[in-house]
Amino acid sequence: MSLLPLDDLPTAPPIALSSPSSPTVVRLARPALTLLPLVLIGAWAAVDWPSVRDGAARLAAADPWWLLAGILFTGLGWVAAACARQGALPERLPPGPLLASQFAAGAANHVLPASIGAHAVTLRFLQSRGVPLARATASLALYSLVKPLAKTLVLIVFLVAFPDMLRLGELVPEQWTLLLAAGGVLLGPATVSLLLAVVRPLRGPALGLVRTALTDARLLHTRPSRVLALWGGAAAGPLLQGSVIASVGFSLGLPLSWAQVVLALLLASTAVGAVPAPGGIGPVDAALVFTMAAFGAPMDLATATVVGYRVLTVWVPLLPGTLMLAALVHRKVL
Template sequence: MLSPAAPPGPPCAPGPPGAPDPGRRPSLLASGSVRLALCLSPLLLALGWAVANRSVAHEGAVRLAGADPWWLLAGGGFVALNCAAAACVRQGALPDRLPPGLLLASQFAAGAANHALPGGLGAHAVTLRFLRTQGIPTARATASIALYSLVRSTAKTLVLLAFLASSPARRTLGDLLPQERQLLPALAVAGGALVAAGALPVLLRPLRRPAAAFVRSALADAREVHSRPGRVLALWGGAAAMPLVQAATLVCVGAALGLGLPWVQVVVAFLAAGTAVGAVPAPGGVAVDAALVWTLVAFGASPAAAATTVVGYRVLTDWLPLLPGTLVLSALLRAKVL
């Protein structure tokens, strides 16, 4: 004979305010401690980078202490203009309208994120997250980043060619070009990498559908962007302005430190060094800096002056904006803009 069922017990008393619901698993990302750690991680990253490079940072600061402050102030203005130009290119690469203030803040924060990942990946990661929070689908956001990178590299090459066509500095650069025996292996490796990247979606079936969707989205957005004169001006005008603004910053630093080269040669050296080795995935542009010092010396600057100018350029463009950039990045994370 079955025993009668036990009467239901009294309902559970509610816990104290703020106590977790035993029937509900708390979300890890909703935890206050995790959110705080995410907000503080850029600051910790900036502090670790400064400690790891303290000798270089100290040397650059000592050399810059005796520089002309007015030229350095002008260089700082060009650094701010570079962020504005980057924001113009980002907006020009996308048909959707983005909030200008948040877009500019995201590009300022992206500069700090570039120290975490090489080859501009940090800036692209921040921009991708910003576009996703603005309601842009992942495929279209990724396509806009690809268009940004393509237009920026193309515009930089065109600006370099324009300077070479109108400047006698091309003779000096001609002497710096590697011989055919050294250039052919590099071109072969680059061509092989491009062929392999293009063949992967064809050979691997799981990649075919995402790759096709990406190509369709990229082509559709590129056509729409280039059908709007305002977007074309923002995209290509900003892309052409970015290397010129960066080169102007180097000219200002060189003038402040007594580099002793005409501004045209400094601009050509900057464009040539960045175009030649800008694709090397080195954090902080180490390969670009080495090529830039070598090119400035080839134009007639002393090695000490060239090295000091490049260090000063990095201080002004990367190291000084690093702390405020990480603060902006943390603020955007806390505000859930990223």
């Protein structure tokens, strides 16, 4: 019996390492992600339909010019958010796609609580632009830190500029409310510290994130353009948001000044802004109605103003924002 040379030995066909169905899963994943925002928006609309109907009925009888001003301030709010996002990152981002991503992030932000939706969209956008994950995450952390600090500075400026406007006796919360708010503020750092102490593998990435964030923060604050974009955009956000509320209120005949409405928003969002509700809807709305009523607005008119404001800033741009989100996912920008 003769032996065959090694080169003539039959070879077995290569073993497929991937499942035959994996290309199909990949092909179906992106259309599913494209349609998922529309499904979530439809479910939310079904649950919150009475508010949409009542708000639309109120706005139908409002002054259209003031409503147009409210729409303009709403659009400028996305520009301010885009400026703040750019200011939190050393790399230069294309203005058009960045603004489109923030418009889409606004729709995602109204579905998930605590700005998770907006941060997720922004993180995907930054990664698609080639920003490393550590730096992109650090920019989100810096943005999240500067935003409340800038709002607090704006609040202090309003309190100094309008000292007679604040009625402390009517606006200071009860003791249990203050304790609950303090507990909510301390819960986040305590939870993070506990996780880092218990789960050792998280320590390395967490320390790396902190080092990257501190390095980028020092670098950004040596560039005047980044400082202006970051802090200016963060400070302009609540002012533009208050201007939207004031425009809706003026269209309905709200007997408050612009400064009173903006101060009411700053106080309400500072008091209950830490409550993880989608887009701040719910706790902030109730606190805003109460604060405007404490400033002298009729309760029903303050409620109508807040409902109309939510229709103008949530429901009017929600469908275009969701379509923009789906388009960005489809074009692999996200």
